[in-house]
Amino acid sequence: MTHVIELVEHAPAVGIALPDAVGQALAAGDIVDAAPDPYVSGHWSLRAGSKVGAVAVAVPGGGGPITVRVVPKVSIARLFFLLGYSLAPKSGWRDGEVDVTAHPDLLPALAHAVERQIDRALRQGLLQGYRVTEEKSMVVRGRILEAEQIRRRFGATLPVELEYDEFTTDIAENRLLRAAVERLLRLPGVPHDVRRGLLHQRARLADVAVIPRGQPLPTWQPNRLNSRYEQALRLARTVLDNASFEHAPGGLRIDGFLFDMNKLFEDFVTVALREACRRLGHSARLQDSHHLDEAAAIRMRPDFVLYEPGGAPCAVVDAKYKAEKREGFPDADLYQMLAYCTALGLREGHLVYAKGNAPHAAHTVRHAGIVIHQHALDLDQEPSDLLSDVEEVAARLVSTPHI
Structure with missing residues (x-):
């Protein structure tokens, strides 16, 4: 039990x-x-x-x-909105494609969402593509690997070491979908009806190789051919990146799935700000590398740096999934933002929190003239209102002066 x-x-x-x-x-x-x-x-x-x-x-x-x-603390529906928007801001999951009402807990809802997205992706059949294959054969096809033939066969004529492009369903996209299905089937707390659906999807992917445990996940690039897979692939990658499997001290096995809300909030804020600023004619980079010192020995990676059309930094943002303390925001965040502003030559910096006592506060640093803004987003409000608040922050970023 x-x-x-x-x-x-x-x-x-x-x-x-x-x-x-x-x-x-x-x-x-x-x-x-x-x-x-x-x-x-x-x-x-x-x-x-x-x-x-x-x-x-x-x-x-x-x-x-x-x-x-x-x-x-946030509802499952709101969590899925944050996740969906950060993965696919142009569509997200605002169109009702992911129904979480039947599963109020996170893992069942996630497993159900993955199963539904994979089902939609495979309705037109499994995607096929070319995959480079190496094998030994009695019949020549493709390109003979001369070096391998000499090394493995000592110059013998047959069998032949070959390399060729095979048109197959055993490609990166399908391997990722099967890996996500296999992972979810091993997790605790997946309801019987969802498990039955996952088993059905596994049967549809039966001819696709299982990725061995510990092997790196295959990569894929969005294109016209795999566009119907895109939502399912992004969600599958989320499952694989956040699923845990380990043997703890003493030989105990730990198996499960954990979202880091810090990372989820950061991804949502930075992606939503990037989209809003893009509509205002500015470009942004996430986790862009800069240096604090002249010798370039101290590296720093702000969550979000906004650039003018000419390429100069014009705003910097860090997202903090922390509850505001009764007496104010954490001081360490202010020191970190001051360092960012100093190194980037900006007069203003912006901290975005998940919640706060007030929607906006500002502090002017003595003897520096740098203003540090602190914004608070209420995640409990409707998605349209949440995105409107992000738009307001974006408008302030675009108007931020720099030194």
Whole structure:
């Protein structure tokens, strides 16, 4: 029988009776903040941070696994909007293609979304393409690999080492879809009806090779031929990038899926700002590399740098998924932004938070004349209102003066 522990993102810590090995595995896996209770043996204090989702930890000595589920503070529908917009801002999932009403928890909703997107992608059949294949054969086709023939066959005539382009369904796009399906089928908490749909998709992809564990994922480039796959591929990559599988100290197996809300918020803010600024005639780069010092020894990578048509930086933004403290925003963020503005030669810098006591605040740095703006986005509001707030921030960025 599976024991489920439910935590809420950034909520106060709770005391839970746990085997020490499981508590140590959770702490070592950077899943939640876990510490043993100094007064009660066998009890642990668990506190969820910014990672949401579910993981299962095998209990030593048999018995069912212990599943730790971390619930996000935002609704699942809003989380999927943030994810969908950051992956595909021109379409996202605002058109009702991903129905999360039937599955209020994150992992079931995600698994359902992946299954539906793959089903839509495969309705016209599996995509085919050319893949470079190397093999030995008794019949010559393609190009003979002379060096391999000499090295492996010692100059023998047959079999022949060949390389040729094969038109097949076993291509990167289909391999990624199958990898996501296989990964979801191993995760805890996928409902029976969704699992049945995933098994159906796996059957459709039966002729596609499974990516061995530990091997790098294949790459793909959007084009006219794979456009019907694009939504499914981006979502599949999200599953593969955020799924966890490891053996913790003591040989325990941890299997699950965790979203980092810090990364999700950063991706949404930077992509939404880039789209808004593009409509205003400016270009932006995400995670652009710059240096703080003249010797270029101290590297810094702001989340978002806006450039004028001539190529000079004109605004800098960092996204911070943090709740504003009662007495104000964290001071360390201000120091970081001051460094960005100084190095980039900007008179103003912008910090964007997930929520705050006020929608906007500004601080002028003494003896520097640099103004640091702090914006707060309310993620609980409707997507159209949220994007309108982003547009307001973008308008302020475009009008930011530089030194």
